[in-house]
Amino acid sequence: MDTGAIRRRVALGMAVLSASGLLALAAPGNAQAASYCAGRKVKDLSFSTGVVHVYKHDGYVCAVTFPAKPSATRRSMSVGVQARGNRPVVDKGRYSHHAGPVTVHAGHRCVWITGSVGRGTVSSGWILC
Known part of the structure; x- marks a missing residue:
């Protein structure tokens, strides 16, 4: 293998590592919750001291x-x-890190989501109807 081919392979490897690092930094919150819940994210409920990530999959x-x-x-x-x-x-x-995950079977019914961290709270009301 000549020197030019080695340089191209090293450059390609560095590009792949850089891209994967940028993707990991771009969405750390989504990656955290996705490892706990199956399905697609349907809502984020933000409040003063935290956030509740809500996912839905097969009811x-x-x-x-x-x-x-x-x-x-x-x-x-x-x-x-x-x-x-x-x-x-x-x-x-x-x-210290998170509360949950909590999973319920809702089918096609509405759900009410609540969350709290310290004194901050959030309550969604009936959603996903």
Whole structure:
């Protein structure tokens, strides 16, 4: 193999590594939640101290709460999903990274999503009807 071919291969390898690094930096929040919930993201519910990512797949709705500012210390967090006509499913506790995931079968029914980090809260009302 001549020197020109080696340089081209090294340049191609560097381009691929650079592109993958940029993609990883471009959407870290989506990558986090996607590893916890199956399906496609249908909504982000942002609030002062965090965000709830909501996913839907084959009639199931999944939600995960993340804090706005990551921290190593544990703090109060929660996430809840309720399909209309059913009781809410809630994950509540003291976490450092995230609350959830919480998954319920909603079928074609509306769902109500709640989330909190510390004193900040969010409540969606009936959505995804």
